Amino acid sequence: MTDDRRLTVFLVDDHAMFRAGVRAELGAHVDVVGEASSVAEALTRISATQPDVVLLDVHMPDGGGRAVLESMRRTHPQVKFLALSVSDAAEDVIGLIRAGARGYVTKTISPDELAAAIRRVADGDAVFSPRLAGFVLDAFASRPDVPVADPELDQLTNREREVLRLLARGYAYKEIAKELYISIKTVETHVSNVLRKLQMSNRYELSRWAADRRLV
């Protein structure tokens, strides 16, 4: 963890009140270097400020967080995105992750947890909310009738499954490590692998969720 340097964070959300709240809450932990309330605004300002992490609202006019993600991923691959939404709907979550977000948290998250999530994403790890972990377990459930095209991508290992279950049960990474007798770093590796599978896999459930919102 790079505790010696304060992380720079950019907020994209069309609700000014929410931006102000997050800015106030995060002030102690990170530097909020900019805000944007629309997709176009976000694109120009993120390019200008080059933040470590962008907190991205899922639901915005003009294509929402996904539009920002898609444009920025091509031009600024070093910028990490953490999706932030009031919605727990599977389509939104999966869609954003598959577009390249490193994690997903809901807006009810506590300030400390949000700061920890930002730091984790900045370090290249993934952040799953309990509900997202549940979705992933659901989507990757082993069903005999579903053909697996690429076992490397389309299936979770038992260990990854265990980690996700604990995440869904509300365990923090530290607690998961303790429970499974592995290091926190290993937990992070497992979650990152799951994130990669979530982004790359062509499993039917994933494409269906994304297609429901025409997000693929």
Add this chain to the structure above:
Amino acid sequence: MLYAGFWAVLPQQVTNDEQPARRDLAALVPFAAIGLGVVLLQGLLFGDNGLAGTAGWLIAVIAVGAGVIWHQSDPARRGQWVDNPTKAPPWLAAVVEESDRRSFLFRFIGGGVLVATGIIGVVAVYAPAGNLASVFNGVIFALVGLLGVGVVVAPLLWRTFNQLRTEREGRIREQERAELAAMIHDQVLHTLALIQRNSTDIKEVQRLARGQERSLRNWLYKPTASPTERFAAAIEEAAAEVEDTYAITVETVVVGDTDCDERVGALVAAAREALVNAARHAGVDTVSLYAEVEADELSVFVRDRGTGFDLDTMEDSRHGVRGSIIGRMQRHGGRAVIRSGPGDGTEVRLTLPASRDGSTAEKEVVK
């Protein structure tokens, strides 16, 4: 005389049935005049009898019939253009509503009778002569007449169909809007009012906001399943009840789903009891609830990061844990494991084998 009778009766009938206030009988006069004109012309040119004379009569009849239909379809269209499109135009009621649909029917029956009369007339006039060619001509003549009526009616039918469809779509939209408005009024505004009244009581405000959030979410995203039939719905309902009663947040994650039966119901009841315990004794705002349906097993985990308790002292003081959680799970062939310690929070793990076969009822309390 027969034709004259038809001509006289048909328009009046229709006019009486369909909004007499708006329809002007005088508007029919031109058609009548045209019909009469054609008849007179035929009479003057070809004399009063014979093929040509009958042809004249038939043309007159068809002209008047077509005129009537056109006349009646036109105000309809005009009515719609003039009226506010969101409001159902009066003419539409004429087509949709029972009484006026009858008038619509009358019109078509009238048209049909005209055409049939034409054909019968042709056959009656020429058949006795035994002249097949004449009969043939007459039938062609009648068919042409029919075609004419068809050409006249087709656009009207098409228009009517389109307008009906538009109107139905509009009504569905209106219904959805009304439903949304009712929901917002009954729930959201009500909740907001309560929040304003209880603005000093943070706990109550949280409870209200959380409950409203949940019901809105359900309304927006969830296909509704009955809690008495499906496991996921039942467990979510239990979590919602605890949220409402104890003003805490239950982070519910359910993976998979299955049908409810008595044993699944017992699992849900035990999970509910675990949630209630956490809400009452743990002293936290958030409790995690995770339920998973696997092929061979159902499991539920209830976890809090609260005060926890010493399991050794539990035996006497916590009747709820012994009877409602451990005992209940045992009776239904499942098991309950409780992990807790002072300051460490508590986790209750409930498992239930998917079928009774091979299930082991055991009680296990791990510290």
